[in-house]
């Protein structure tokens with residue numbers, strides 16, 4: 001836990017602590033480790049030798065899966081949305097070094113990743129298929145474990161939200177009165193609420209959570225120079241490493257919520273740093289930061 005001190009927090013009368021899940025491990029960190037943990041345990045128990053999943057060319061999930069495969073003795077394969085030329089980018093080079101076998105597909109083929117018939121055609125004995133982003137049914141319990149690692153009961157949890165799996169895992173386990181605020185890092189996340197309640201129907205009965213949709217700053221993996229400059233300043237002020245796709249955008253969203261007066265004075269807030277720092281290398285490579 002790291003206490004974050006920013007002038008805005010003092011002005012708004014809130015106490016903010018960061019749950020540093022980015023520090024779980026240099027390669028297998030944040031929500032990626034949390035989501036993979038029980039899938040890996042199930043794979044080991046069921047004598048699975050190969051893990052196959054899906055992702056984009058800069059996917060944190062594929063990066064973590066490749067690292068896990070190398071560390072725990074599973075072969076790994078990935079179906080990657082994009083051109084074969086991206087095999088040499090920072091994320092996928094590292095995946096290949098860890099032995100991950102990559103297959104590149106166009107957008108149309110990639111869209112089939114939820115289609116049971118297509119998934120069945122990929123099945124092989126000893127192979128486990130993992131959902132995109134690791135957001136399968138086994139992911140929620142792993143994410144929920146972070147709650148017990150925080151030594152107090154916060155008034156509010158804040159975290160980035162893309163597919164909704166991490167938020168759902170947290171909702172399942174947090175204490176009834178604790179509030180949860182997900183910051184959507186994607187544009188047009190209106191379906192996210194339903195995604196969460198589909199993943200865990202109990203969420204529909206909990207009035208203490210919401211997803212803020214207006215801090216996406218242009219959409220997934222997009223960000224303004226204002227956001228980028230803001231991150232540099234906050235990192236200098238707090239010592240917290242941030243990237244603009246997930247953790248940085250979510251902290252930015254929290255600050256905008258505070259500035260808009262949407263968070264109660266006196267709140268003790270836990271901001272969950274969900275990792276993803278490997279993505280910075282890809283952004284730099286593309287000249288985006």
Ligand SMILES: Cc1ncc(COP(=O)(O)O)c(C=O)c1O
Pocket residue numbers: 030031060061133135160161162163164165166167246247274275276277
């Ligand atoms: C580093 C990081 N943080 C947060 C998220 C968002 O998590 P979720 O997709 O479970 O909402 C992701 C994407 O999975 C991620 O890679």
